[in-house]
Amino acid sequence: MEFISQLRHTFASGKTKSLEWRQGQLLALKQMLEENEKTIYKALFDDLGKCQFESHVSEYGFVLKDIALFLKKTKQWAKPRNVKTPLLLQPGKSKITPEPLGTVLIMGAWNYPLQLVLSPMVAALAAGNCIVLKPSELSQATSNLLADLVPKYLDPNAIVVYEGDVAATTELLKQRFDHIMYTGSEAVGKIVMRAASEYLTPVTLELGGKSPCIVDDNTNIKVTADRIVWGKFINAGQTCIAPDYILVTPKQREPLIKALQLSLIKQYGHDPKQSPDYGRIINDRHFQRITGYLNGIEDKLIVGGQTDAEQKYIAPTLIFGPELTSPVMQEEIFGPLLPIIEVASMDKAVNFINDREKPLALYLFSNDELTIKKVTNETSAGTLSINDTVVFMVNSEFPFGGVGNSGMGSYHGKWGFDSFSHLKPVLHKSFFADAPVRYAPYSGWKQKAFKFLAKF
Numbered sequence: 001m002e003f004i005s006q007l008r009h010t011f012a013s014g015k016t017k018s019l020e021w022r023q024g025q026l027l028a029l030k031q032m033l034e035e036n037e038k039t040i041y042k043a044l045f046d047d048l049g050k051c052q053f054e055s056h057v058s059e060y061g062f063v064l065k066d067i068a069l070f071l072k073k074t075k076q077w078a079k080p081r082n083v084k085t086p087l088l089l090q091p092g093k094s095k096i097t098p099e100p101l102g103t104v105l106i107m108g109a110w111n112y113p114l115q116l117v118l119s120p121m122v123a124a125l126a127a128g129n130c131i132v133l134k135p136s137e138l139s140q141a142t143s144n145l146l147a148d149l150v151p152k153y154l155d156p157n158a159i160v161v162y163e164g165d166v167a168a169t170t171e172l173l174k175q176r177f178d179h180i181m182y183t184g185s186e187a188v189g190k191i192v193m194r195a196a197s198e199y200l201t202p203v204t205l206e207l208g209g210k211s212p213c214i215v216d217d218n219t220n221i222k223v224t225a226d227r228i229v230w231g232k233f234i235n236a237g238q239t240c241i242a243p244d245y246i247l248v249t250p251k252q253r254e255p256l257i258k259a260l261q262l263s264l265i266k267q268y269g270h271d272p273k274q275s276p277d278y279g280r281i282i283n284d285r286h287f288q289r290i291t292g293y294l295n296g297i298e299d300k301l302i303v304g305g306q307t308d309a310e311q312k313y314i315a316p317t318l319i320f321g322p323e324l325t326s327p328v329m330q331e332e333i334f335g336p337l338l339p340i341i342e343v344a345s346m347d348k349a350v351n352f353i354n355d356r357e358k359p360l361a362l363y364l365f366s367n368d369e370l371t372i373k374k375v376t377n378e379t380s381a382g383t384l385s386i387n388d389t390v391v392f393m394v395n396s397e398f399p400f401g402g403v404g405n406s407g408m409g410s411y412h413g414k415w416g417f418d419s420f421s422h423l424k425p426v427l428h429k430s431f432f433a434d435a436p437v438r439y440a441p442y443s444g445w446k447q448k449a450f451k452f453l454a455k456f
Ligand code: NAD
Pocket: 107, 108, 109, 110, 111, 112, 116, 134, 135, 136, 137, 138, 164, 165, 166, 169, 170, 183, 184, 185, 186, 188, 191, 206, 207, 208, 209, 239, 240, 241, 332, 334, 360, 407
């Protein structure tokens, strides 16, 4: 592919290494967003029926905030980082020097089609890389818009938007990259990793899976319900870190269900289809997939279940006690269905989670210190969030990423800068005082001296 040779050529020229170039591109990206705000909201609405508030908070504003952080911090993060030098290496200095990786590929998913490609791109640009941006073809309006805008604002010799379906992506993955960041499903994550292995290209995989939500006896049930409803039903449940299902104690079951019902009415009204704030499913295939989960479990529905294929609308739906072997409890739901499972105790909840793949996010609602300690120490997840859902994303001090089946590597803030950099150790020795202790012949006194010096 000719354009990749061009990107490699640009990288080899050293142009992208300069701080001025990096900051210039970040400013150009900011300008691109600001001058096209309304068009961006329209594309997100066309793709997902996303309302302006959600588009602002989770996509447009999110990326602008990222850009502001990187504009402020890139100079500092790009500087060599001094580290200690052990006595054996004295006199000398040790530094870690971040260097860009080269030409990187960023592949995004359709559910946050702007944020999931531009947020990694901000980090990759700030780290001084050339970039191929591959938005998801399922969110076509946003993909087309990016393909149109990016070359108008950013350096076309260093950043290319590549659009296309599975066949086109398969071709793209045959090319050599210096890093691939992929956001999407586990199945395609494996395809990406297999392709990357051809050139030993390192990968960051931002995957998904089922993110559980535990509700303990000791919690503020009203706030708990509001936060679960918000985190589950934004973007019509199509959020990688949305609570996938709830584990609740017998005592808390009825109060929780009641509070969830009230919260749903409060947030989306009696008919969520009429709510301007409630989104739609991305396409027919996903609509069929999600509504298919309801087959055979109609008697378990507590709220919702209404669908409209033409509008790709699925009502916020609460399900109580589905079989654990049913598809809704076996697969990532990635839609507005929320199963509730009763567990006898917090021990049982922890076992339930540990019997399954490590989640991208784990939510716990509890005021009990022992329970919090137990869940923190005895479970593993990409992120553990106590007493809230989804909002941990806005803390750019956190590395965002999965563990085990939910992914590998991370980004956001400095973590993103480091993911798109090689952290190159540089040891700089002096010619002064060249102690003979390491040189042969290795006489007895040298071994003793070496052992002693190695302690410092
Ligand atoms: P998707 O279908 O948009 O695929 C993502 C990317 O992979 C696209 O660019 C697409 O072109 C490419 N692709 C798809 N099939 C391919 C194939 N066979 N070969 C090569 N490339 C291919 O998105 P998706 O996979 O439906 O995304 C949903 C999943 O992503 C969910 O599991 C969700 O949890 C996860 N997700 C994770 C995050 C995160 O940050 N960890 C964010 C969003 C979504």
